[in-house]
Amino acid sequence: xxxxxxxxxxxxxxxxxxxxxxxxxxxxxxxxxxxxxxxxxxxxxxxxxxxxxxxxxxxxxxxxxxxxxxxxxxxxxxxxxxxxxxxxxxxxxxxxxxxxxxxxxxxxxxxxxxxxxxxxxxxxxxxxxxxxxxxxxxxxxxxxxxxxxxxxxxxxxxxxxxxxxxxxxxxxxxxxxxxxxxxxxxxxxxxxxxxxxxxxxxxxxxxxxxxxxxxxxxxxxxxxxxxxxxxxxxxxxxxxxxxxxxxxxxxxxxxxxxxxxxxxxxxxxxxxxxxxxxxxxxxxxxxxxxxxxxxxxxxxxxxxxxxxxxxxxxxxxxxxxxxxxxxxxxxxxxxxxxxxxxxx
Amino acid sequence: xxxxxxxxxxxxxxxxxxxxxxxxxxxxxxxxxxxxxxxxxxxxxxxxxxxxxxxxxxxxxxxxxxxxxxxxxxxxxxxxxxxxxxxxxxxxxxxxxxxxxxxxxxxxxxxxxxxxxxxxxxxxxxxxxxxxxxxxxxxxxxxxxxxxxxxxxxxxxxxxxxxxxxxxxxxxxxxxxxxxxxxxxxxxxxxxxxxxxxxxxxxxxxxxxxxxxxxxxxxxxxxxxxxxxxxxxxxxxxxxxxxxxxxxxxxxxxxxxxxxxxxxxxxxxxxxxxxxxxxxxxxxxxxxxxxxxxxxxxxxxxxxxxxxxxxxxxxxxxxxxxxxxxxxxx
Numbered sequence: 001x002x003x004x005x006x007x008x009x010x011x012x013x014x015x016x017x018x019x020x021x022x023x024x025x026x027x028x029x030x031x032x033x034x035x036x037x038x039x040x041x042x043x044x045x046x047x048x049x050x051x052x053x054x055x056x057x058x059x060x061x062x063x064x065x066x067x068x069x070x071x072x073x074x075x076x077x078x079x080x081x082x083x084x085x086x087x088x089x090x091x092x093x094x095x096x097x098x099x100x101x102x103x104x105x106x107x108x109x110x111x112x113x114x115x116x117x118x119x120x121x122x123x124x125x126x127x128x129x130x131x132x133x134x135x136x137x138x139x140x141x142x143x144x145x146x147x148x149x150x151x152x153x154x155x156x157x158x159x160x161x162x163x164x165x166x167x168x169x170x171x172x173x174x175x176x177x178x179x180x181x182x183x184x185x186x187x188x189x190x191x192x193x194x195x196x197x198x199x200x201x202x203x204x205x206x207x208x209x210x211x212x213x214x215x216x217x218x219x220x221x222x223x224x225x226x227x228x229x230x231x232x233x234x235x236x237x238x239x240x241x242x243x244x245x246x247x248x249x250x251x252x253x254x255x256x257x258x259x260x261x262x263x264x265x266x267x268x269x270x271x272x273x274x275x276x277x278x279x280x281x282x283x284x285x286x287x288x289x290x291x292x293x294x295x296x297x298x299x300x301x302x303x304x305x306x307x308x309x310x311x312x313x314x315x316x317x318x319x320x321x322x323x324x325x326x327x328x329x330x331x332x333x334x335x336x337x338x339x340x341x342x343x344x
Numbered sequence: 345x346x347x348x349x350x351x352x353x354x355x356x357x358x359x360x361x362x363x364x365x366x367x368x369x370x371x372x373x374x375x376x377x378x379x380x381x382x383x384x385x386x387x388x389x390x391x392x393x394x395x396x397x398x399x400x401x402x403x404x405x406x407x408x409x410x411x412x413x414x415x416x417x418x419x420x421x422x423x424x425x426x427x428x429x430x431x432x433x434x435x436x437x438x439x440x441x442x443x444x445x446x447x448x449x450x451x452x453x454x455x456x457x458x459x460x461x462x463x464x465x466x467x468x469x470x471x472x473x474x475x476x477x478x479x480x481x482x483x484x485x486x487x488x489x490x491x492x493x494x495x496x497x498x499x500x501x502x503x504x505x506x507x508x509x510x511x512x513x514x515x516x517x518x519x520x521x522x523x524x525x526x527x528x529x530x531x532x533x534x535x536x537x538x539x540x541x542x543x544x545x546x547x548x549x550x551x552x553x554x555x556x557x558x559x560x561x562x563x564x565x566x567x568x569x570x571x572x573x574x575x576x577x578x579x580x581x582x583x584x585x586x587x588x589x590x591x592x593x594x595x596x597x598x599x600x601x602x603x604x605x606x607x608x609x610x611x612x613x614x615x616x617x618x619x620x621x622x623x624x625x626x627x628x629x630x631x632x633x634x635x636x637x638x639x640x641x642x643x644x645x646x647x648x649x650x651x652x653x654x655x656x657x658x659x660x661x662x663x664x665x666x667x668x669x670x671x672x673x674x
Contacts, residue, residue, distance in 0.1 A: 048532035049503075162620075176621040206394035207559060208618040208637075211603035215616045233533060236605030240614045259609045277537040278607050279566045288566070290537035294502050 007038040016073035040225040044242030051248040062090040099188035105180035109172040116168030123148035178209035250306040257332035349382040356415035375401040377577035388554040390568030440514035444526035446506035457494040483516040504535035583659040593661035598669035
């Protein structure tokens with residue numbers, strides 16, 4: 001995976017600042033968030049609830065709720081600025097360039113359409129997907145329908161749904177949670193998007209079913225080289241699937257690097273502490289260390305570094321100056337006063 | 345007092361009738377179907393399994409919120425079925441439960457102080473209100489919360505604080521046996537670690553006995569002395585925690601263990617050993633209940649249900665081919 005660093009950048013989020021309206025006042029929810037994903041790469045975006053992972057994802061897809069606004073920064077998808085696009089352009093973007101898969105598949109499947117009908121609908125809305133490039137584009141409506149059906153079954157097979165020809169005729173409620181999640185993944189894949197955003201997609205599933213979905217993702221990553229923004233609170237999932245990882249805390253990316261540097265030698269005290277909160281089974285004993293305190297509320301953030309009240313290695317500067325992200329090695333960025341003073 | 349273990353569960357079954365069209369009875373849901381285990385005083389017994397395996401039903405049976413369809417549950421030598429009147433209050437003072445969702449087990453309009461005092465009054469733990477307030481303050485400080493929080497409403501607390509509060513409420517009545525039903529399922533990892541450390545410290549300090557129910561194997565491994573793995577209402581494997589996690593004998597236990605995403609990018613070991621999904625407990629498969637999902641199932645597995653057998657001292661498994669999945673775990 002050493003060559004991944006030189007591949008083209010699919011997503012570049014730079015210094016993104018987003019505010020949320022809470023009880024009538026605007027509070028800063030994302031502070032200068034920067035992440036990049038290259039083609040064929042899996043970026044794990046990890047953090048606890050309220051750290052800003054999902055808000056980052058929604059910003060990328062242009063799906064921010066009414067009580068949120070972008071105040072600075074840029075989001076470029078294949079070099080094209082997403083921020084400031086018209087609703088129509090955003091619809092186009094969401095139809096083809098970015099696909100989202102969320103935690104709860106039942107909320108994203110239409111209960112009154114069969115699985116086959118809702119996947120075929122994607123082809124109806126995006127007829128160019130039926131055009132394979134080399135073959136003659138199907139012309140008649142009937143031909144298009146037949147081709148859409150064939151591609152639908154192919155997609156269900158790709159996500160390892162047993163007996164796809166039977167499943168197309170089923171309604172979502174007739175499928176288990178794991179099967180529904182596979183259908184949603186298939187719906188993301190058929191659009192051949194540049195980027196797939198997967199937000200806590202296995203959180204609602206049982207452990208053995210989670211293992212099935214995770215091994216499916218690992219397999220798809222090898223076979224079709226998908227570009228994935230994998231949002232999760234589970235460091236284990238990141239270690240198992242991601243090439244690179246960005247750790248978020250209270251609205252900021254505190255550390256980002258390749259997955260093995262982060263897990264072997266985390267630099268930011270929060271990343272370090274977060275790794276220690278995970279008890280591991282393998283090894284002689286199960287030890288872990290809790291992080292004291294809790295993440296600050298957005299409405300009442302501490303001055304300086306937002307982690308300083310919980311940090312074991314706090315410096316005098318931490319309570320007054322917010323540390324800026326700084327490269328400590330190639331592709332390894334840390335926002336912490338312990339790791340040098342910012343250049344800017 | 346007697347010589348038998350503190351908590352004894354003997355061939356317990358709980359079937360829920362299902363009413364079909366026009367209220368006609370159909371096949372019952374066998375939530376718990378012939379379960380036996382014992383918990384010695386001062387130990388933590390871990391119960392793991394996926395949704396629908398009957399974990400929570402067992403918790404409800406142990407606190408006498410449900411009565412078993414068959415079998416016996418004895419606490420400190422007394423059968424729960426025979427408890428009546430004041431004996432039930434005495435039982436509730438000695439056995440408490442902490443549920444998964446602290447928000448769901450707190451009245452949204454009740455200040456924390458009231459939430460803590462109520463069980464003390466109902467169970468006649470204290471003589472008067474002043475003493476109850478003292479006890480509430482004591483128990484909230486015991487779980488590491490500030491007494492200031494007693495004035496607050498549930499929504500004014502963080503998830504971690506709420507979970508600590510329901511633990512404080514359970515401990516305020518001075519129980520000896522505490523059932524923890526997914527105590528950390530609703531909190532973040534950094535808070536989970538805090539709650540687990542707190543529970544471990546409280547157990548040592550107050551000499552408690554725990555039944556820990558969780559779908560999280562890592563949590564169970566960390567907290568428990570003995571672990572039982574449940575599948576569709578039955579125990580499929582039971583052993584000392586260290587033994588079960590290093591030498592699982594049932595393929596389902598192996599599937600659960602290999603399903604844990606290990607936080608080590610050099611050990612990309614995640615494998616899906618169980619096929620498909622957990623079937624509904626209404627139509628449990630014939631033979632071994634796990635056979636439709638088991639990659640090693642043979643004909644005998646579809647015909648005969650294997651009994652839970654002690655294969656090595658203290659290590660029980662219900663499988664026709666115990667240890668068959670042993671090679672797949674590193």
